[in-house]
Amino acid sequence: MTQVLLAVDFEFDLILFELLSEVDEVTIVARPADEVELLALCRTGSADVVIVGQYFPGLDFDVIAAIGSTGTSVLGFGNDAEALAALGIDRTVPSTADASTVAQSLADTRDSTVVPPRPSTPPGSGRGQGRIVTVWGTGSSPGRTLTAVNLGDHGARQGHRSVIVDADTVAAMVATTLGLTEESAHLASLCRLETEKTPPSDISGLPHATIREDFHAVTGLTRPDRWPEVRASVLTAVLARLAKMFDFVIVDVSDRIDPDDDFADPFYDRHCATRAALDAADTVLVLAAGDPIGLQRLVKLLGTDRIESIRSKMRIGITKVRAGAVGHPAEARIREVLARFVRTDPDFIFSDDRVTVDAAMLAGHTLHEANPKSVLNQEISAAVTELLPARKRSRKSGLRTSGPRTSGAGRAAKSL
Incomplete structure (x- = not known):
């Protein structure tokens, strides 16, 4: 059984809730309103995976890092994989995915440990010359x-x-x-x-x-x-x-x-x-x-x-x-x-x-x-x-x- 927190954009919340309701091995623990409630739930060990959307209120790189420090895995949900990756989210699933695809992605996210790839350039070199x-x-x-x-x-x-x-x-x-x-x-x-x-x-x-x-x-x-x-x-x-x-x-x-x-x-x-x-x-x-x-x-x-x-x-x-x-x-x-x-x-x-x-x-x-x-x-x-x-x-x-x-x-x- 996979315990899930839904922290997605307002337009996707109901869609994803209905999709996961059809999956027997997934339980939606809560649907937090903002990053404060989300982090509080993660720190209590309430869920195995958090599904997050790009425009969830208060979401940024620090929030994703704080979620990871609690031991909770993160799965991005949306069509802009590049924007989600910029927030530090390695695994994503498109909003057009069906229930079985989302369920499989949740299982993979829960069971795997993602190792970030070695950077191609030294730290800080991607910044401007200023x-x-x-x-x-x-x-x-x-x-x-x-x-x-x-x-x-x-x-x-x-x-x-x-x-x-x-x-x-x-x-x-x-x-x-x-x-x-x-x-x-x-x-x-x-x-x-x-x-x-x-x-x-x-x-x-x-x-x-x-x-x-x-x-x-x-x-x-x-x-x-x-x-x-x-x-x-x-x-x-x-x-x-x-x-x-x-x-x-x-x-x-x-x-x-x-x-x-x-x-x-x-x-x-x-x-x-x-x-x-x-x-x-x-x-x-x-x-x-x-x-x-x-x-x-x-x-x-x-x-x-x-x-x-x-x-x-x-x-x-x-x-x-x-x-x-x-x-x-x-x-x-x-x-x-x-x-x-x-x-x-x-x-x-x-x-x-x-x-x-x-x-x-x-x-x-x-x-x-x-x-x-x-x-x-x-x-x-x-x-x-x-x-x-x-x-x-x-x-x-x-x-x-x-x-x-x-x-x-x-x-x-x-x-x-």
Whole structure:
């Protein structure tokens, strides 16, 4: 006897229910309404096989992986085998199949162990040529958003088509930093389009804001309580798609990475976006404030398992560096502390230029727009040069657009 859960599209639910009702050796245990109920049933060991449809509410790669971790097998049902395979479903049956064919497929799925084929290309090679840099760091406000925005600005000024992505599910501030007059949840819109299998194929259809011709922004959530709209697997797909459209993808994330509740289901966690952005990045820029508290937090962070998992692609930046906080000379003192406690050296030192930062924030401009001769502005420009290969600078990339910054896609107005 095969115990089955039906998690298919609404149009196929009744058809499949009637088909399986004719099969003696199949019992339909339940017909869950969404992925929450589906996973709850799988974790109780209620069924041997789950039959899923491409458009079942909440279905994505993470859901399929979570089902597999419970020991429950998955059989796809529908006519788009390629879309189902993209979700991680290896076995499928078309919607035109008769009862005996479905029953046989269920038996084969239940009794077999599917070994994924060896990939023909190295992991990550299927992505576009764009480089993803995730800006992360400690608490105590080291300036993640300010640094991320200005990395994107200088990336464009150095000839790279750049986009800043606000994936901070706690306090999204990219729109405010850039002085955007229309604050739409572009990232939520992109995630929704990805889930609906209708993602944009080029920049013209991308929900975003245009800062300059080669500098764009995908703004974050308009309210923190919208975090369930940014799922880990969907964000990973969004970032991979952006890397095919842009040369430089900068992702601003929250400092928080672990679940708020240790006893909560890790599948439903507002900080999964941070973990997904770290995993998807080619480079992770870890920031810490250049003061005693910030350095102590960095030392503790560098001793965690999470850092070990990203150490090969990690770069360290110390921000707000000033002699008044750590003594003179400030840079030498900071390097001495890190060498002593964690045996490492920071890759980047960013000065504390409060006057330029305040002027830029007040006007909604980048540091270069506020004061191109600022030491901090020049340090961030040098950091971009190290993070990205050199490219011929476009004359247009240095031009400012006049008037308020606007959405770069017609769909952006609908992205709330």
